[in-house]
């Protein structure tokens with residue numbers, strides 16, 4: 061009788077224990093900050109306030125920056141484009157206090173980083189686009205630039221991303237590219253060697269903000285994860301989502317392929333923070 065009562069009292073507290081564990085696991089997942097990698101293509105993690113401070117609006121280079129609340133304080137996660145010049149950089153901070161306080165600046169340092177060089181041969185149509193191609197490229201660039209600058213207020217559910225498909229990492233982020241002997245823009249994403257028709261999965265929960273078939277990137281999907289944290293899925297053979305769709309982590313967005321400027325089928329996966337392409341591998345577990 062005594063033992064039975066003990067068992068039932070243990071059982072009655074069990075749901076509480078399970079709830080507490082679930083909550084702390086969630087809190088832990090949300091608190092995973094990327095490593096402070098203050099170099100071109102990296103992410104500067106800058107403390108902007110104590111934990112009890114109100115939220116604030118942070119700008120870098122004229123763009124809103126993702127902010128995150130942690131037990132240790134408030135942090136800004138600043139994406140640093142590959143063409144960022146090393147040296148002292150300024151964040152402009154406007155606190156949400158009322159009455160409002162004047163905005164203030166905080167500085168951080170960007171260090172240089174040398175990326176390896178890669179030589180590639182590609183079809184001449186992509187090296188010398190026709191007049192019609194150029195008109196199309198210009199039109200598309202405006203749409204792409206708008207999608208890259210997309211801002212939504214909701215904070216990302218998680219900063220840890222899953223690789224959208226499994227395969228050999230065939231070209232890392234940041235490679236300086238020489239196409240048919242000419243130096244072109246560096247590689248602003250991560251290539252995963254997957255054959256045509258491989259399902260590509262959302263790297264985290266988010267909303268589809270743009271899908272199209274572009275001249276250079278082929279069939280492309282943009283997923284917004286919140287506050288300028290955006291993932292791109294490029295060179296797809298088929299797109300299974302439409303603009304405005306909410307997607308869960310792991311949801312199939314479509315299939316891999318070889319559309320756009322490619323040398324063969326693969327996934328080009330890119331990550332944006334405040335409009336800057338950053339190394340996707342910084343967000344993988």
Ligand SMILES: [Zn+2]
Nearest residue numbers: 249250251328
């Ligand atoms: Zn690529």
